[in-house]
Amino acid sequence: MTSLLEVSGATVRKGERALLEDVSLRVAPGDFVAVVGPNGAGKTTLMRVALGLQRPDAGRVTVNGRDVGALSPRERAAFLAWLPQRVQVSEPITALEHVAAARYRFKESHRRSEESALVALARVQAEALASRPITELSGGEQQRVAVAALLAQEAPLVLLDEPANFLDPAQQLELYALVGQMWRSGLGVLCITHDINVLAHAMRAGSEGRIRVLGLSKGRVAFESHYDAPDLGEHLGRVFSVRMRGVEVENRRVFVGMSLERGE
Helix, strand or coil: CCCCEEEEEEEEEECCEEEEEEEEEEECCCCEEEEECCCCCCHHHHHHHHHCCCCCCEEEEEECCEEHHHCCHHHHHCCEEEECCCCCCCCCCEHHHHHHHCCCCCCCCHHHHHHHHHHHHHHCCCHHHCCCEHHHCCHHHHHHHHHHHHHHHCCCEEEEECCCCCCCHHHHHHHHHHHHHHHHCCCEEEEEECCHHHHHHHCCCCCHHHEEEEEEECCEEEEEEECCCCCHHHHHHHHHCEEEEEEEECCEEEEEEEEECCCC
């Protein structure tokens, strides 16, 4: 399948320090790529480069074969949908208005935008929130509405930047279950996270081998593997400087930190 998003040898420097160094990845519709690494590994910088929000000092980023920097916001929105770490909305617009606004790339009537927004809210079981001001919603409700906005945008690839960072455990489970539904519907997913275990909630049995895992450390690619690879725990341990072991919990593989690598 042709790659929709391709990052080739991306390097980003801040003074003498490299935030990214020769990082490459490809994502096509139907792919699930998880980018993991500790804080400061370059994950968010990679996301900004992929979205065209930051131009790399070296390398290239293409979306559907075109340089991301040459795309207008409307053209980029036709291919990429983004869920940041935290959705910031200061205006007391309703959840329905927020989701309908995600369809700005379409030349359609306001009524049509609202009809599509209602369908998207129903898909994430948030139709009851449609008339409520988004500023009055809980963090979990806001993220659910944000996922509805991703669906309403109808882009073939969604990019998630540690979207569960500010959610409680129950809300994290709900969010990643929704991400799994989006992926299984045929969308491509690029998910940046520092906790690979949350991905278990996006999977179904037998899908582990379809999730590619890219490990970043100090701005460089430390490894590229799959979620079901026998040696993934060793790779994760080196990236996070923790001895890690994969264990089965309720028919799902999760990774447990056993001790610091340096023996403390």
